[in-house]
Amino acid sequence: MLAGVQAVLANISSPDLEALGQAFGTVVRTQEKSAEESPPVELIELEDLDGDGVPELALNVLAPYMNQEDQDPNSPALLRGLFLLSWDGTRWKASPLATSTEEFQFQVIRLGKGTGRGIVVVNVVGEGEAPYPAVFQMREHEAALIWDSQAEDSRYNALEHGQVEFQDDPKLEQTEMIVTGRADPGLLQFEPGGRRGFAARCVYHWDGQAYVPARTEYAPGPDNSLYRFIAALHLHDFRGAYALVDPGKFLKTDAPSLERFRQMVEETWPELLDDQVFQARETSPGSQDALAFELPEKNYVYRPTLTSDGKFLLTGLERRVEIPGKSDAGDSP
Numbered sequence: 001m002l003a004g005v006q007a008v009l010a011n012i013s014s015p016d017l018e019a020l021g022q023a024f025g026t027v028v029r030t031q032e033k034s035a036e037e038s039p040p041v042e043l044i045e046l047e048d049l050d051g052d053g054v055p056e057l058a059l060n061v062l063a064p065y066m067n068q069e070d071q072d073p074n075s076p077a078l079l080r081g082l083f084l085l086s087w088d089g090t091r092w093k094a095s096p097l098a099t100s101t102e103e104f105q106f107q108v109i110r111l112g113k114g115t116g117r118g119i120v121v122v123n124v125v126g127e128g129e130a131p132y133p134a135v136f137q138m139r140e141h142e143a144a145l146i147w148d149s150q151a152e153d154s155r156y157n158a159l160e161h162g163q164v165e166f167q168d169d170p171k172l173e174q175t176e177m178i179v180t181g182r183a184d185p186g187l188l189q190f191e192p193g194g195r196r197g198f199a200a201r202c203v204y205h206w207d208g209q210a211y212v213p214a215r216t217e218y219a220p221g222p223d224n225s226l227y228r229f230i231a232a233l234h235l236h237d238f239r240g241a242y243a244l245v246d247p248g249k250f251l252k253t254d255a256p257s258l259e260r261f262r263q264m265v266e267e268t269w270p271e272l273l274d275d276q277v278f279q280a281r282e283t284s285p286g287s288q289d290a291l292a293f294e295l296p297e298k299n300y301v302y303r304p305t306l307t308s309d310g311k312f313l314l315t316g317l318e319r320r321v322e323i324p325g326k327s328d329a330g331d332s333p
Contacts, residue, residue: 001063001081002096009085009092015054017045020085020092028057031107038080047108049117049138054087056138058106058119059094082106082121086141095142097121109135109166111206112174119143120177122164130158133177133211147210155212159184159200160192169205177204177211183218185227187234188278188293196280198224222291223280225312226304233272238262246307249315269319271295278302299323 012023021028021043028043042060049056063079082098098104103124111118115137122133132150136143149156162181169176182190183200190197199219204211218224225244232240239258247256251264265272281292281301294301298321305316 001061001099002083002094005059005061005083005094009094012092015087015092017043017055017057020057024059024061031058043085046119047117049108049119050086050141052087052089057085058097059083059085063099080104084119084136084138084143086138088141093141097136097143098123105164107166109175110168110173111135111137112172112208115174115206115208118146120166120175125158129161130181131162131164131179132156132158133164135211149211154210156204157184157202157213159202172205174206176206176214178202179204183224183227185231186277187230188223188227188280190223190280191282194280194282195285196223196282198227220310220312222304222306222312225306225314226280226291226293229314230272230278233265233269234275236273238265241265245314250317269317271298271300294322 008023012019017028024041024043026039026041026043028045031044031046038060040062042058044058044060046056046058048054060080060082063081080098080101081096082101082104083094084097086093086095097106097119098121101123104121106119106121109118109120110116117137119136120133121136122131124130125132133156134145134149135147137146138144148154149158157179159179159181162179165178165180166175167178168174179200179202181200182197198221201217201219203214203216205214206212229241229244232238232244238261242258242261245251245261247261248254250256251260253260276295278293278295281289281294283289283292288303289301291306292301292303301320301322303318303320304314307313307315
């Protein structure tokens with residue numbers, strides 16, 4: 001694809017944007033004026049990223065081996081490529097930003113003092129439709145990758161069916177990245193595409209070399225309370241877990257205390273203090289297992305009860321042993 005783009009650019013000896021558009025058989029537009037459906041070739045005017053007086057452009061083009069005429073209705077979605085075009089004083093240069101992908105978004109971002117501006121490209125990957133951003137900067141009139149969220153040392157956490165947006169923060173003099181989607185809590189797993197789970201909102205700041213997490217907010221709800229309860233006990237943070245229960249109802253006493261809570265957990269649910277991963281059950285909302293979670297390797301099933309006052313505090317936790325093909329074989333308070 002890059003060779004084909006360069007072949008078109010070889011015939012243009014002027015920085016004139018109208019001539020550039022004519023060479024590709026399209027009209028140069030601004031990024032704000034997006035089309036409802038992307039045509040086979042788009043030229044989008046960006047900013048003057050290198051300060052030479054000629055703006056850079058993004059070229060969004062269908063892969064040459066797929067087009068509307070020979071597209072089989074049973075074949076995958078159309079693949080596209082994204083290229084940065086920059087005038088170097090004598091000719092247009094092209095460099096790839098994204099190739100052979102079905103869905104992406106891009107925009108110019110501010111990376112703060114001493115770093116200047118860059119271009120972020122977000123690719124949507126996999127069945128979970130997880131967004132993965134990458135940041136490029138102009139170097140010698142070409143796009144150079146300076147951060148990839150899919151790199152091994154990246155601190156980026158892709159959220160399932162997530163969305164990424166970028167907003168300028170005047171105080172930081174940079175563009176912050178905001179990722180929203182379904183949380184991936186780890187210790188309490190939810191079925192992909194199921195009704196269980198909770199949403200997360202993660203804000204990332206540019207630290208000069210990469211986008212790093214600054215703060216994370218979780219949507220309140222029963223599953224969020226259960227996860228926080230399990231996570232606190234996993235860390236042996238009894239005080240943190242105690243703050244997530246209604247003490248009197250959970251301990252079934254008029255004189256609840258943190259020490260009684262600790263003893264109850266250690267004696268009744270010691271596995272919650274171990275390195276265990278629990279699985280949320282998928283059932284209908286009205287079922288007795290609507291909030292149940294389980295530890296499959298031990299055949300444990302937990303049925304929690306929570307307050308309905310919007311605080312979602314645990315008022316009880318029943319554990320039963322359920323062996324496939326057999327009736328329940330035991331329980332705990």
